[in-house]
Amino acid sequence: MSAPTQYVYAFADGDREMAGLLGGKGAGLAEMTRLGLPVPPGFTVTTEACKVYLATGEEPPEMGVEAAHALAELERAMGRTLGQPGDPLLVSVRSGARFSMPGMMETILDIGLGDDSVAGLAKASGQERFAWDSYRRLLQMFGRTVMGVDGDLFEEAIAAHKAARSVSADHDLDADELALLVEEFKALIRRETGEDFPQDPVEQLQRAIRAVFESWNGERARVYRHREHISEDLGTAVNIQAMVFGNLGDDSGTGVAFTRDPATGARGVYGDYLPDAQGEDVVAGVRDAVPLAELEKLDPRSYRQLLGHLGTLEEHYRDLCDVEFTIERGRLWILQTRVGKRTAEAAFRIAHDLCEEQAITADEALARVDGAELTRLMFPRFDLRPTDVPLAHGVPASPGAAVGVVVFDSATAVRRAAAGEQTVLVRRETTPDDLPGMIAAQAVLTSRGGKTSHAAVVARGMGKVCVCGAESLTVDPVARRLTTADGVQVHEGDTVSVDGTAGTVHLGALPLTASDVGRALESGTGTGALIEAVLGALDHADAVRRLDVRANADTPADAVRARALGARGIGLCRTEHMFLGERRSLVEAMILARDDAAREKALSALLPLQRDDFTGILEAMDGLPVTIRLLDPPLHEFLPDRTELAVRIASSSHPDPHDRRLLGAVERMHEENPMLGLRGVRLGIAVPGLVAMQVRAVAEAVVRRLADGGDPRAEIMIPLVGTVEELRLARAETERVLAEVAAETGRTLDLPIGTMIELPRAALTAGRIAGAADFFSFGTNDLTQTTWGLSRDDAEASFFPLYLEKGIFPVSPFESLDQEGVGRLVEMAVEAGRAVNPGLETGVCGEHGGDPESIHFFHRAGLDYVSCSPFRIPAARLEAGRATLTAVQNSDSR
Numbered sequence: 001m002s003a004p005t006q007y008v009y010a011f012a013d014g015d016r017e018m019a020g021l022l023g024g025k026g027a028g029l030a031e032m033t034r035l036g037l038p039v040p041p042g043f044t045v046t047t048e049a050c051k052v053y054l055a056t057g058e059e060p061p062e063m064g065v066e067a068a069h070a071l072a073e074l075e076r077a078m079g080r081t082l083g084q085p086g087d088p089l090l091v092s093v094r095s096g097a098r099f100s101m102p103g104m105m106e107t108i109l110d111i112g113l114g115d116d117s118v119a120g121l122a123k124a125s126g127q128e129r130f131a132w133d134s135y136r137r138l139l140q141m142f143g144r145t146v147m148g149v150d151g152d153l154f155e156e157a158i159a160a161h162k163a164a165r166s167v168s169a170d171h172d173l174d175a176d177e178l179a180l181l182v183e184e185f186k187a188l189i190r191r192e193t194g195e196d197f198p199q200d201p202v203e204q205l206q207r208a209i210r211a212v213f214e215s216w217n218g219e220r221a222r223v224y225r226h227r228e229h230i231s232e233d234l235g236t237a238v239n240i241q242a243m244v245f246g247n248l249g250d251d252s253g254t255g256v257a258f259t260r261d262p263a264t265g266a267r268g269v270y271g272d273y274l275p276d277a278q279g280e281d282v283v284a285g286v287r288d289a290v291p292l293a294e295l296e297k298l299d300p301r302s303y304r305q306l307l308g309h310l311g312t313l314e315e316h317y318r319d320l321c322d323v324e325f326t327i328e329r330g331r332l333w334i335l336q337t338r339v340g341k342r343t344a345e346a347a348f349r350i351a352h353d354l355c356e357e358q359a360i361t362a363d364e365a366l367a368r369v370d371g372a373e374l375t376r377l378m379f380p381r382f383d384l385r386p387t388d389v390p391l392a393h394g395v396p397a398s399p400g401a402a403v404g405v406v407v408f409d410s411a412t413a414v415r416r417a418a419a420g421e422q423t424v425l426v427r428r429e430t431t432p433d434d435l436p437g438m439i440a441a442q443a444v445l446t447s448r449g450g451k452t453s454h455a456a457v458v459a460r461g462m463g464k465v466c467v468c469g470a471e472s473l474t475v476d477p478v479a480r481r482l483t484t485a486d487g488v489q490v491h492e493g494d495t496v497s498v499d500g501t502a503g504t505v506h507l508g509a510l511p512l513t514a515s516d517v518g519r520a521l522e523s524g525t526g527t528g529a530l531i532e533a534v535l536g537a538l539d540h541a542d543a544v545r546r547l548d549v550r551a552n553a554d555t556p557a558d559a560v561r562a563r564a565l566g567a568r569g570i571g572l573c574r575t576e577h578m579f580l581g582e583r584r585s586l587v588e589a590m591i592l593a594r595d596d597a598a599r600e601k602a603l604s605a606l607l608p609l610q611r612d613d614f615t616g617i618l619e620a621m622d623g624l625p626v627t628i629r630l631l632d633p634p635l636h637e638f639l640p641d642r643t644e645l646a647v648r649i650a651s652s653s654h655p656d657p658h659d660r661r662l663l664g665a666v667e668r669m670h671e672e673n674p675m676l677g678l679r680g681v682r683l684g685i686a687v688p689g690l691v692a693m694q695v696r697a698v699a700e701a702v703v704r705r706l707a708d709g710g711d712p713r714a715e716i717m718i719p720l721v722g723t724v725e726e727l728r729l730a731r732a733e734t735e736r737v738l739a740e741v742a743a744e745t746g747r748t749l750d751l752p753i754g755t756m757i758e759l760p761r762a763a764l765t766a767g768r769i770a771g772a773a774d775f776f777s778f779g780t781n782d783l784t785q786t787t788w789g790l791s792r793d794d795a796e797a798s799f800f801p802l803y804l805e806k807g808i809f810p811v812s813p814f815e816s817l818d819q820e821g822v823g824r825l826v827e828m829a830v831e832a833g834r835a836v837n838p839g840l841e842t843g844v845c846g847e848h849g850g851d852p853e854s855i856h857f858f859h860r861a862g863l864d865y866v867s868c869s870p871f872r873i874p875a876a877r878l879e880a881g882r883a884t885l886t887a888v889q890n891s892d893s894r
């Protein structure tokens with residue numbers, strides 16, 4: 001029999017390794033307690049207890065016993081009992097899951113207070129107002145969270161009292177007024193629930209713990225988990241902790257501090273401080289905090305202590321830490337720490353700096369940044385002219401450039417985004433209820449709150465553009481407009497541009513320009529801490545990665561760009577665009593050809609054009625492999641639309657005979673299901689001369705490059721092979737033409753000839769196919785379509801949203817490789833192919849080649865390279881490097 005499960009741990013008995021059981025917050029509190037930091041004592045109820053409760057509707061019986069025991073210990077340590085009338089011990093009951101979900105679940109403060117003990121608290125603290133305010137807060141939080149009373153009702157009551165007294169801030173309500181409010185709140189709770197607010201402190205505690213358990217399944221927690229890919233069945237831990245009070249006067253206060261700037265990554269502590277306030281006031285952004293540096297003047301001793309603790313924590317965690325602290329009458333308490341969320345910019349700079357400071361290794365630094373962040377840094381920014389005067393300035397809380405129409409509530413943001421509009425969510429301040437709108441919008445703009453307000457923290461975590469605390473703006477969500485200091489009015493539906501890097505908002509859509517990082521990556525020049533950090537991470541990724549990164553590029557210009565961004569060759573050069581534009585008439589002529597001579601003529605007109613295309617690309621990629629795919633799409637894609645043509649003929653009194661012939665061809669070639677029709681290698685076999693023309697164009701381009709002293713490395717790729725017989729035929733034809741050109745020019749032309757693996761049958765018979773192939777390139781777009789038996793465009797337009805919503809798959813298999821199904825085919829094919837042909841080169845050229853998670857899979861599957869769009873190459877290099885770090889699986893900074 002295994003040891004009985006322990007459901008409750010005192011802070012002193014846990015540590016940081018126990019985040020799964022104690023939640024991130026609980027593990028942090030335990031670790032800080034062990035480090036000797038001043039943490040108010042308490043204990044943690046585990047996520048296991050939560051899971052039992054959520055599954056059965058009841059706490060495990062042992063939990064109650066253990067919690068009672070832990071409470072008794074706490075009371076002994078504090079020398080007071082919970083709710084003790086003369087001098088009550090009060091506690092907070094705080095949620096805290098494995099991964100930080102800021103503000104998404106519930107926390108209840110001041111548990112233990114009641115009609116008897118409120119006077120005791122007043123006496124013990126010497127502050128009557130404080131005691132009544134604490135009781136008022138408890139009724140409000142408990143009433144809403146535990147007893148389910150609509151939170152607005154409390155707010156309305158407070159507003160009414162403020163109006164009656166003609167004061168504007170909660171702060172200005174005195175003890176008598178608050179005592180009245182307390183009576184009103186109790187009556188309100190009774191009226192709304194038919195039940196009295198429980199006076200028994202232990203009952204309060206038990207019910208608060210349950211409510212925190214249940215908040216795991218609250219709407220906003222679920223939305224957040226879905227978006228952050230956090231598993232549904234982790235559950236939350238509950239931390240019960242002795243209260244400390246930041247609202248006891250000017251020698252008290254509360255704040256949030258970071259060991260470095262979470263927005264830019266710059267060295268130096270950073271944060272907000274709110275004198276004479278409770279913790280939740282800072283995060284909610286309800287009152288404006290002062291920069292942390294002010295604390296140095298207000299309370300130098302606590303400030304110095306805080307800096308010391310921040311140093312200890314960063315050294316200990318070897319990463320940016322964020323910390324909640326409270327000062328009670330000149331005494332500093334640390335209430336929370338975690339590895340802090342940060343912007344993409346800060347992620348790169350902090351990793352780089354910590355590595356330079358020798359706090360972490362280069363591998364660890366690489367593990368702490370990712371391709372999605374790098375891509376974000378490459379996003380364009382606004383191209384500002386000096387005449388572009390912003391509507392307002394605020395706090396640059398989360399960087400980037402966003403353009404969208406103004407909306408004033410979460411639901412509208414969701415609705416308009418669903419209709420395909422880009423939106424900017426404008427609020428006075430955001431609350432967790434705004435989460436769906438924040439996800440839907442391009443940017444978030446608030447008129448209140450600082451860098452640690454809800455809007456800022458959540459937007460940063462999502463990589464969403466955010467400007468907060470734009471105080472000169474008057475936001476009127478009812479009239480659906482915002483007004484600037486100069487009286488300019490912006491209405492719902494008006495377009496604005498939000499610059500999260502500069503902290504400004506502009507009327508209209510500003511033009512965009514390349515980001516400094518994007519420019520630096522492309523040109524290899526640029527200076528500054530961020531660029532240095534990005535280039536450093538990429539250098540290390542390049543040094544450790546096994547996967548090569550190539551580009552999907554069809555033109556010399558793309559090839560040049562891809563090479564500048566670090567591509568080591570082209571993994572997919574499509575030839576179909578070489579059949580478009582002005583060349584269409586030549587393609588038409590080829591299709592309409594009545595006999596071999598006419599077809600030959602059309603093909604030989606195409607030949608020199610293709611040869612020039614290939615020459616340019618081979619030149620741009622000189623010395624690196626260029627995998628050229630023979631024509632893949634069905635030929636009717638190059639012909640006019642059937643209906644248009646029919647209409648043109650019908651509406652003309654003298655229809656063009658050419659049009660008639662064309663329509664005949666279009667009708668002849670019409671396919672019900674072109675994706676599965678005459679395309680790929682089937683086309684090469686069915687249309688005489690096509691493969692020969694394309695191969696000759698490649699071969700002659702190679703010869704020309706050789707003559708010019710170049711180092712062309714062309715490879716010929718046959719698409720959509722289902723059986724080795726197809727490949728054998730296409731290969732024979734290719735080799736024949738290569739030999740022909742070699743004989744004509746006196747050059748040796750042994751170009752690698754390979755195939756795409758993009759049909760399940762090809763993957764299943766890969767062993768046989770490998771006998772006729774020098775390389776495999778997995779076309780994972782088609783392979784996904786054919787494995788799932790669906791057409792991407794049709795599916796995405798119809799049932800995909802439903803599938804995603806129902807969780808049938810967590811992300812689209814076209815975005816991130818379906819590892820279980822399609823990935824399995826890839827693994828099988830690599831293995832079977834290599835068994836037959838040990839020199840077989842393998843790569844992937846579908847969109848998945850640029851997707852971080854898929855890249856990690858391809859690394860594990862042992863492929864030689866991934867190939868992706870040029871702009872995704874830096875991110876792919878980074879991820880290919882990260883894929884080699886086993887530590888990556890364990891590092892999780894959420």
Ligand code: ADP
Pocket residue numbers: 040091092093094095101102103104105107109241242243244245278279280281283324325326335336
């Ligand atoms: P969240 O996860 O939403 O940040 P927390 O559990 O951290 O919720 O609590 C909300 C606020 O209440 C925080 O500002 C925190 O510092 C404050 N708080 C929590 N427990 C205590 C306590 N024991 N004494 C004083 N303030 C507390």
Ligand code: MG
Pocket residue numbers: 324336
């Ligand atoms: Mg917190």
Ligand code: MG
Pocket residue numbers: 632719720758779781782
């Ligand atoms: Mg394909």
